[in-house]
Amino acid sequence: MKHAVSNIALPAYRHEADLGRLQETGLQGLEVAPSRVWEDTRSGLTAGEVSSYRRQIETAGLEVVGLHSLLFDQPELELFGSADSRNELLAFFVHLSAVCRDLGGKSLIWGGGRRRGEVAGEDAERRAIDFFNLLAERIDSHGTCYCIEPLGPTDTDFIHSVFDSKRIVDAVDRPSLKIQIDAKALAANDELILDPFIAAGADLVHYHANEPGFEVLGASGAVDHTAAGKYLREINYEGYVSIEQKLLDHDDPLASIRASVTVLQEAYM
Secondary structure, three states: EEEEHHHHHHHOOOOOHHHHHHHHOOOOEEEEEEEEEEOOOOOOOOOOHHHHHHHHHOOOOOEEEEEEOOOOOOOOOOOOOOHHHHHHHHHHHHHHHHHHHHHHHEEEEOOOOOOOOOOOOOHHHHHHHHHHHHHHHHHHHHOOEEEOOOOOOOOOOOOOOOHHHHHHHHOOOOOEEEEEEEHHHHHHHHOOHHHHHHHHHHHHEEEEEEEEHHOOOOOOOOHHHHHHHHHHOOOOOEEEEEEEEEOOOOOOOOHHHHHHHHHHHHHHH
């Protein structure tokens, strides 16, 4: 397994100096939340800005894993909203796929912005399948993949189980739709057992090591990272395990990252 951290653990917009220190902790990759880099991730983002950030990351000796926190600054874009909102979401996801490609990344994690509300479960699943079929037609050539991330019941009312994700991925059956697993969601959904990892299988391309509240790994005691690492090894997972942790110390953001890396290196090897 390879190890990365999300840039949500770093100060927003200007963290080039911190990037240069991440490799010293033993990390190999950076996962990018676009709104943590650019104030306008939609219409105002230029190819030059994307290229500049990629150079910063590569100069720091890291590689881009992919993107996550995709809709943090675009809450009006909803899969289960109006037809206009859904079409705008589709266009935005195509745009982000190109950004991910140009950064040298692969995975885009679909977690937030996923409330079905009054839409019945089966109808919501059908809409998701239709949406990702359309998206796949537009991004297959990018070489990227969107990953459906199961989340806990307090974070979403749609797609809690790894098996829910697997069902949609199987229905779409395209290389540009895969699965991401979230450690705190596994714990919240009582799925921190081997079976969901086996179910994800070859479709699992990314894993978030995190805690409730996005604290330092191990802080809550609610997530058994040692067991999760064991299950990943049992399915021969060789992709990235990415620390998803909020900025905890503005003066020294690397201090809390180092604490999480210690857990990462013990549990996910």
